[in-house]
Amino acid sequence: MKTIKFIAACAMLTSAFAAFGHENMPHRATTAPVAKEQKDWGIAGDAKAVRRTITIRMTDNMRFTPNHVEVREGDTVRLRAENKGRVLHEIVIGTKIDLDAHAEMMAKHPGMEHDEPHMAHVTEGKTGDIVWHFNRAGSFDFACLIPGHYQAGMTGTITVSPP
Structure with missing residues (x-):
């Protein structure tokens, strides 16, 4: 009898956690x-401190438009992600190494919850903003790390040039 109760409890917990995919994640106000x-x-x-807003459109063809952004070191920019698709998309800023590692983790744990200032999860027809201060010159990346999207090529680059 204890085994049956344990199995039932596990099933209920699994169902409850399954409801917490990216679509239902709490997002930072x-x-x-x-x-x-x-x-x-x-x-x-x-x-x-934002002096410039850059709109990046996301579509179900697994592309960002534009897929390259240029800013100057010292700029504080609002990256406004517009989801023009019919499925959830996200934009995450990082280095290629960080994005690769995060994408691998997302593939293993697709319901993983996260909410960082360098990420925006955007449901169908909505927009999401990242307000970011680019205080280091270099070449960086952004991507949608929803399982399958990154692997399909939903990536872009950010060039931060010296002031």
């Missing part, structure tokens, strides 16, 4: 304070 952590590609920016 735009007014909530953001934890600022220096990354190789910059740091979370302050909305008041």
Whole structure:
């Protein structure tokens, strides 16, 4: 009898956790304070410091438009991701190595919850913003890490040139 109760409890827990895929993840409110952590590609920016908004469209053909962005070191930019598709997409900024590792983790754990200032999850027909301060020159990447999207080529680059 204990075995049957244990199996039933496990089944209920599995069903409950299955409901928490990317579509149902809690997302950071735009007014909530953001934890600022220096990354190789910059740091979370302050909305008041934004001087430029760059709109990046995401579609179900697994592409970003534009797929290359140029900014200057020191710029605080709003990357506005518009989901023009019919499925969930996301935009995550990082280095190729970081994005590769994160994509591998997402493939193993597709329901994984995360909410970082360098990420925006965008449901069908909606927009999501990343406010980012590019305080390091270099070439960086962005991608959709929803399982299968990254592998299909849903990637882009950011060139941060010296001031």
